[in-house]
Each structure stands twice: as structure tokens, then as C-alpha cells.
Amino acid sequence: MNVTLLRHGATARPGVYAGRLDVPLAAAGRAAMWQATRGLQVQRVVSSPLSRCRLFAEALAERHGWPLTVEPAWREMDFGDWEGRTAAEILAQAPEALEAFWRDPETHAPPGGEGLADLRRRVLAAWERRPRDADLLIITHGGPMRLLFQHLLGLPCESLWRLELHPAARIDFVLDEVGARLTQFDCGKGH
Amino acid sequence: MNVTLLRHGATARPGVYAGRLDVPLAAAGRAAMWQATRGLQVQRVVSSPLSRCRLFAEALAERHGWPLTVEPAWREMDFGDWEGRTAAEILAQAPEALEAFWRDPETHAPPGGEGLADLRRRVLAAWERRPRDADLLIITHGGPMRLLFQHLLGLPCESLWRLELHPAARIDFVLDEVGARLTQFDCGKGH
Numbered sequence: 001m002n003v004t005l006l007r008h009g010a011t012a013r014p015g016v017y018a019g020r021l022d023v024p025l026a027a028a029g030r031a032a033m034w035q036a037t038r039g040l041q042v043q044r045v046v047s048s049p050l051s052r053c054r055l056f057a058e059a060l061a062e063r064h065g066w067p068l069t070v071e072p073a074w075r076e077m078d079f080g081d082w083e084g085r086t087a088a089e090i091l092a093q094a095p096e097a098l099e100a101f102w103r104d105p106e107t108h109a110p111p112g113g114e115g116l117a118d119l120r121r122r123v124l125a126a127w128e129r130r131p132r133d134a135d136l137l138i139i140t141h142g143g144p145m146r147l148l149f150q151h152l153l154g155l156p157c158e159s160l161w162r163l164e165l166h167p168a169a170r171i172d173f174v175l176d177e178v179g180a181r182l183t184q185f186d187c188g189k190g191h
Numbered sequence: 192m193n194v195t196l197l198r199h200g201a202t203a204r205p206g207v208y209a210g211r212l213d214v215p216l217a218a219a220g221r222a223a224m225w226q227a228t229r230g231l232q233v234q235r236v237v238s239s240p241l242s243r244c245r246l247f248a249e250a251l252a253e254r255h256g257w258p259l260t261v262e263p264a265w266r267e268m269d270f271g272d273w274e275g276r277t278a279a280e281i282l283a284q285a286p287e288a289l290e291a292f293w294r295d296p297e298t299h300a301p302p303g304g305e306g307l308a309d310l311r312r313r314v315l316a317a318w319e320r321r322p323r324d325a326d327l328l329i330i331t332h333g334g335p336m337r338l339l340f341q342h343l344l345g346l347p348c349e350s351l352w353r354l355e356l357h358p359a360a361r362i363d364f365v366l367d368e369v370g371a372r373l374t375q376f377d378c379g380k381g382h
Contacts, residue, residue, distance in 0.1 A: 152353070153344070153346060153350055153353045154346065154347055154349065154350040154353060155344060155345065155346060155350075156345055156347065158345065159344055159345040159346075161369075161372070162343070162344045162345060162370070162371065162372055162373060163372060163373050164365060164372040164373060164374045174355060178352075179353070180353065181352070181353055181354060181355040182353060182354050182355060182376060182378070183355045183378040184376060184377055184378060185373060185375060185376035186375055187373070187374040187375060
């Protein structure tokens with residue numbers, strides 16, 4: 001069984017922290033998602049409820065006649081006080097929390113936001129209850145994709161950033177009784 | 192700085208264990224290597240001395256005017272008594288050693304062959320003395336590619352098989368002062 005993870009494309013507000021914030025997808029970001037899924041054959045689609053994932057998921061599912069499930073647990077990490085702000089803005093005012101998050105996200109959650117352990121818990125719970133009867137496309141965000149990559153490859157926590165991940169990034173796994181194996185990875189537009 | 196790892200394409204003796212054995216590349220394997228490197232821009236090429244890597248490396252380097260270094264340390268694991276035999280043949284005669292190698296290659300070397308720790312030592316030594324002044328293509332084998340992937344991502348030993356790896360597989364990393372990050376992966380022909 002094959003599972004494809006797709007990150008949403010570039011948004012209309014590039015560079016701002018947006019977790020719960022529902023920033024719209026840019027036209028180029030939508031085009032990049034079409035390109036990243038060209039030739040893809042799956043039987044089911046699961047999407048984050050945020051519009052930058054969901055609207056494309058609806059169009060793709062309709063085009064191919066694939067059933068679509070919108071699953072709130074695949075939304076991005078809640079960045080709390082950082083929502084809608086750029087890293088440069090945060091660094092100018094209070095760099096400590098952001099630098100600590102970059103250095104060690106396991107123990108430094110965004111202020112007023114969600115911890116990495118909480119995000120991991122909801123993403124892995126959503127992974128465990130995924131449809132298992134078909135090849136699957138999951139349209140989601142950078143945080144959930146990093147955590148699932150880490151989980152399926154058995155990466156240690158400190159390797160979370162060893163994946164370059166831009167808008168419209170795509171990760172493909174094959175799953176069988178032995179476990180999950182990485183078959184394709186594309187870091188997306190922006191590299 | 193970018194580093195691309197390329198596995199040789201399919202050989203004329205598919206399915207046999209070949210480490211020190213210099214099995215020739217099949218025509219389709221050579222075509223797959225040209226396809227996997229289409230559009231690639233590097234400034235240097237390093238190749239295993241085995242002909243299934245080296246002959247393509249010479250042709251590619253000549254075509255682009257890239258300097259080529261043939262580096263014995265990038266050759267495949269020496270499979271000892273298994274050289275030239277298929278897994279089915281080995282399993283029919285003496286399955287224990289092969290099954291132990293699949294289960295735990297760290298502590299079960301091929302009989303008369305090379306241990307994984309020895310292979311890791313020579314591959315990581317070759318990695319440390321690689322040319323660092325340019326984007327680099329390294330043309331090598333499955334074993335060295337798995338070990339370097341494991342090393343650069345910080346994977347634990349037991350995750351060695353979490354990478355699906357067929358002939359002409361390609362792995363791309365970007366390297367900077369922060370470390371290595373995976374940018375592209377293609378499991379190659381055969382999936």
C-alpha cells in the first residue's frame with residue numbers, strides 16, 4: 001500500500017507563522033500542488049481542514065472521483081502568539097523563545113501555542129486511524145509531515161530539521177507487513 | 192553545497208549478490224543512469240571503481256567536462272561466500288546466515304565477507320575526505336548509500352532498511368554549516 005504526503009503550496013502570506021491562521025493559498029501555490037500530484041494514482045484523499053489544503057483537496061478529489069475525508073487532526077501546529085508574524089518580527093522583539101524553539105522544539109513550545117509532543121500525539125493518532133483499504137494521499141502541513149517522516153523512519157527527535165521542506169513538498173512511502181519504507185521525496189518549490 | 196548520490200543501474204546479472212564481483216551494467220541500467228542524472232549540475236564526480244559505476248561515470252564526466260575521481264572506498268560491501276549467488280540459492284542451502292544478516296546486519300556479516308561496521312568505516316572515511324569545493328556527484332552502490340543516508344539523517348542502525356533502494360536510485364542532500372538536509376530522493380527503477 002502506498003501513502004503520499006503533500007504539503008500545501010505557497011500562501012498569499014509567505015514567511016509568516018500560520019498554524020491555526022487560515023491564510024489563503026497563492027495561485028502559484030495551487031499550481032505547484034497540481035504539478036506535484038500529476039500522474040498520482042490513489043484511491044482516497046485525507047486533508048487538513050485549513051483552506052490552503054482543503055480547497056485543493058476538494059478540486060483534486062472531484063477531478064478523479066476519489067473520496068475525500070477532512071480530518072482536523074492533520075492541521076498545522078498552533079503557533080500561539082507567533083501567528084501572523086514573521087521570524088524577523090519575532091526575533092526583533094523577543095528572540096529567546098523562537099531561538100529556543102528552533103534549537104529544541106521538543107521542550108520549547110511557541111508561547112500560547114502547541115507543544116511538539118501535543119502535535120505528535122494528534123498526528124500519530126490520525127495516522128493510526130487512517131483508511132487502510134487503499135492507496136492514500138494526505139494533504140497537510142510542514143509540522144505534521146516532519147513528525148510522520150520522523151516516526152516512520154525511526155528518526156531521533158534531534159533529526160527533525162534534517163528534512164528540507166518547502167511549499168508543495170511531497171513524501172511517498174510504501175507500507176507492508178515489514179513496515180514503512182521511503183520511496184520518493186521532493187522538498188518542493190523554494191529550493 | 193549539494194551532494195548527489197547515484198546507485199548504478201540494473202546489471203546483466205540481476206538478483207545475485209555482487210560486492211567485489213565486477214558484474215557488467217545492462218544497457219537498460221545505463222539508460223536509467225542517464226535519465227536519473229538528466230539536468231544535474233555538479234562540478235565534480237566521484238565513482239566506485241567497479242565497472243557498473245565507473246564506465247558511466249567516465250562517460251558522464253567527459254560529456255560535461257567534470258573532473259572524475261575513482262575512489263576504491265566507494266565500492267560495494269564484500270559479500271564473501273554469497274558473491275554471484277541469488278538469495279534463493281543461498282536460502283535453499285544455508286538460510287541461517289542470510290536471514291541473520293537481513294534481521295541484524297550490524298552483528299551478522301556475510302560468511303567470508305565484510306562486516307557492516309567495516310563498510311561503514313571505509314564509507315564514512317571516504318565521505319570525510321570528499322572534495323569540498325564544489326557540488327558533488329558520488330556514483331556508488333546500495334550499501335554505501337544506505338549507510339551515508341543513515342549517517343547524515345542521524346538514523347538508528349535498525350532503520351537501515353527503511354529506504355526502498357532499486358537500481359539507479361538517487362539521493363540529494365544540501366550541506367551547510369548547520370549540517371546535511373535531504374532535498375530529493377528517488378528509489379529508482381524497479382518499484
